[in-house]
Amino acid sequence: MxxxxxxxxxxxxxxxxxxxxxxxxxxxxxxxxxxxxxxxxxxxxxxxxxxxxxxxxxxxxxxxxxxxxxxxxxxxxxxxxxxxxxxxxxxxxxxxxxxxxxxxxxxxxxxxxxxxxxxxKDLLSKMKGLWDLVEDHQARCSYKKIKGFVKELDTDKRNKAIEGILDIIQYDIHLRPLLAEKAGVNPDMIDFLFGRPLTETIKMYDLQVKHKGDRYYLKPFSEDRFDPIL
Ligand code: SF4
Known part of the structure; x- marks a missing residue:
């Protein structure tokens, strides 16, 4: 009313x-x-x-x-x-x-x-070891790099681009549990330290990550974009 x-x-x-x-x-x-x-x-x-x-x-x-x-x-x-x-x-x-x-x-x-x-940086830069890890992750797994590779997916540099994206995503996947296991960091803090998992955010680029055993591969949501490399 x-x-x-x-x-x-x-x-x-x-x-x-x-x-x-x-x-x-x-x-x-x-x-x-x-x-x-x-x-x-x-x-x-x-x-x-x-x-x-x-x-x-x-x-x-x-x-x-x-x-x-x-x-x-x-x-x-x-x-x-x-x-x-x-x-x-x-x-x-x-x-x-x-x-x-x-x-x-x-x-x-x-x-x-x-x-x-x-x-x-405002919150962590004084925690030397931890901040080094965060900076290193940001440099290796930057969205600028990912975007660069994504742009190349529809060119003849596709295979190299897929490799590049998978390298970044695998680093992100492996670092997260490692920090909890080896350094005792609360797993609930990891998305604050390293951002949301790339396995999730990569979906914004119309891509998904799958794995067969230890092997990861990239699959587009649009089937005709490229064949996943298995
Ligand atoms: S519940 Fe969350 S969003 Fe709502 S006022 Fe509190 S802190 Fe802000």
């Missing part, structure tokens, strides 16, 4: 929190540093990664790291949203984007959302 009354305050419907957790900004750094929001609840969209921009309503390339609060299993709903009470479990310490978001007037959010984004 239309009442003609314009909304001017939060009615706690929970719609914003169900559309995904917020991205972090420098102003939120203390929330992670002080352990108010634990690293196991966050993940990184890495620089160069294609990402859907909710404010612009279209895919864009991330120009810096974007660190976000994870969603609940198999949904976009923010992990801190309590669906029974429609409340935020960290309301007093919610990140700046949640404070700025007013669904009836998005001006404040639009002003801040792409500025001062918090990056992994």
């Amino acid at each position: 239309r009442t003609g009354i314009k909304q001017s305050n939060c009615i706690r419907c929970g719609t914003c929190c169900k559309k995904g957790g917020p991205s972090f900004h420098l102003e939120d750094k203390r929330l992670i540093e002080k352990g108010i929001i634990l690293s196991k609840y966050i993940y990184t969209i890495r620089e160069g990664e294609p990402v859907f921009d909710n404010v612009q309503g279209r895919f864009q390339i991330a120009t810096t790291d974007i660190i976000k609060i994870k969603g609940k299993k198999d949904s976009w709903t923010c992990i801190f949203f309590d669906e029974d009470s429609n409340n935020c479990k960290i309301y007093k310490n919610r990140p700046i984007e949640c404070r700025a978001l007013k669904c009836w007037d998005t001006e404040e959010l639009e002003r801040i959302y792409s500025k001062n984004r918090l990056t992994r």
Whole structure:
């Protein structure tokens, strides 16, 4: 029913929190540093990664790291949203984007959302060994490299490009459990340290990774693009 009354305050419907957790900004750094929001609840969209921009309503390339609060299993709903009470479990310490978001007037959010984004470097660069690993992974597995190979898939350099993509993906696959096993890193922190697994994000390029035993191969979703190399 239309009442003609314009909304001017939060009615706690929970719609914003169900559309995904917020991205972090420098102003939120203390929330992670002080352990108010634990690293196991966050993940990184890495620089160069294609990402859907909710404010612009279209895919864009991330120009810096974007660190976000994870969603609940198999949904976009923010992990801190309590669906029974429609409340935020960290309301007093919610990140700046949640404070700025007013669904009836998005001006404040639009002003801040792409500025001062918090990056992994801001949080990890003083942890020497760990930061070296993160930088090394970023260099070896950059989206810039992947994009370069993807462009070559429809040329006569296809086989080399497939090899290049698989090298990158296999490095990513093997590094993740290794860090948990050998260095005791909580497996739930890995998507923060190294971004989302490439086996998942490669789908944005219309590709999927399959394996037969220890052997990985690349398969396009569009069957006529190229034959998978087995
Ligand atoms: S942190 Fe709180 S307010 Fe922000 S999206 Fe999550 S549940 Fe909602």
